[in-house]
Amino acid sequence: MAEKRKLFEEVQSDTRPEIATGGIDSARRGGRRAIRYWLMLLFALVVVMIAVGGLTRLTDSGLSITEWRPLTGALPPMNAAEWQAEFDKYRQIPEFQLQNAWMELDDFKVIYWWEWGHRQLGRVIGLVWAAGFVTFLAVGAIPTGWTGRLVWIGLLGGIQGAIGWWMVSSGLEGTMLDVASYRLATHLGLAFVILGFIAWYVLLLGRPERDLMQSRRIRDAKLFSLGTGWMHFAFLQILLGALVAGIDAGRSYTDWPTMGGQWLPPDPLMLEPAWRNVLENPGLVQFMHRITGYLLLLFSIMVLIRSRRAANRVTSGAFLVAFVALCGQVVLGVYTVITAAQLHVALTHQLLAVATFVLILRARFHAGYPVPQSVRGSR
The missing domain is CATH 1.20.120 (Four Helix Bundle (Hemerythrin (Met), subunit A))
Structure with a gap:
């Protein structure tokens, strides 16, 4: 004779149905943490970039490189002839002629390294963004709805590079001894916009999506x-x-x-x-x-x-x-x-x-x- 089933036996049972989870969903859940760390790295680099940019401005170094070469400009002058060529270009702009005519080549090298370091750090930030984004996209670790947000950060970074040159170019002609102040404000303002978006995304990724929906x-x-x-x-x-x-x-x-x-x-x-x-x-x-x-x-x-x-x-x-x-x-x-x-x-x-x-x-x-x-x- 079959044993009678006790009331609520199924509810009290320790047996639970297994739920199949796909590898992509699992990767995306784990991807939130990895992407957050990646964004925190980008955040730190942007803060350093703002500090280096401030020092570049305070040391009057921003006009020492008179050309915008996104790729070939990554290499600094490698010999005496190249250093002299860069110095000769600087000597053609108003800042040198009206303010820094006393400079010799060794003085020029000091301000050159500040501006080169500033631009080089911009390239590093771009590479860190590109490497991280491509990697997360390739392994399917980007959570649903986050691809556009991460692309947005990269797009703003690209625009920032163009605005940086737009700013520098304002001080290369006429009687300007520095870059135009409103262009400097635009450049710094966009840096804070980028920093703000990164910080907001870091905060969002620090909480599970379910918690965010409930908190709202x-x-x-x-x-x-x-x-x-x-x-x-x-x-x-x-x-x-x-x-x-x-x-x-x-x-x-x-x-x-x-x-x-x-x-x-x-x-x-x-x-x-x-x-x-x-x-x-x-x-x-x-x-x-x-x-x-x-x-x-x-x-x-x-x-x-x-x-x-x-x-x-x-x-x-x-x-x-x-x-x-x-x-x-x-x-x-x-x-x-x-x-x-x-x-x-x-x-x-x-x-x-x-x-x-x-x-x-x-x-x-x-x-x-x-x-x-x-x-x-x-x-």
Whole structure:
């Protein structure tokens, strides 16, 4: 006689059906981690690129290479004749004729190596992107929906190279002693855009797709919107900082909080036509950078107050960390002014701008994708 089955026996059984999983799906799940590490490497390289670019600008080295040769330019001069040929090209541009006519070949080599290193690092970043993307694509490790995102990063990198030459070419003719400030701002701005996309993708890949979908349902829409505005406000201040660097406006007035003993810079509209003052008048450009910094700090205080009411502790903490970084950047900005933008101070100011921007972006991410927490951990 057959034994009677107990109630709920099937539910309590330890036997579970086996689910077949394909090799490609498994590779794609593992690919998220590998792609994240690859993007983190690209992130680090872009940060180094921004630092080297800042040093190239601060040492007035950006115009030392007067040609754009994406492939053959990877090799530096290999003998005395080639070095002399490069120096002769540099001697034809306004920067040498009007400012650096005192330079000898050995002096030229110093600024040449800075610019060559800057361009070479750009090539390295391109190769790291291409090698990683082709490898992940070949083994089928790119998660669904991520191919376009990774291509986008590579496309932006290619555009950045072209904009770099567009920037350099502005200082090779006429009476320009440096590159055009608005082109420098465009070049640096795109670097931060690339960095922002990479950082956002790293954050997304750090959480399983299932968790991200669940977190979106409990997003703090108001705080996410404020985080978006905060990020764009900080980006505007970064662009103004690039304008300051482009015309050495940080060294024009070294007193604070006044400028030349006044609350408004002397001769704010001394250039004709008037619109040129916004880009080329050192006093007005530094004044714009200062005022925008004050307004950004006030907006940041408002964002911080709103973030303290967030139900999620991780989200609230992320906004606090970003706010502290921004306050440090404001203090360092003042110190940069009163020290006449000394090289090491100005470079630190630029790198802290990178950290602040990324931390604001991270806070925005946590507002949009809150980390799950227990009821006991909520406020």
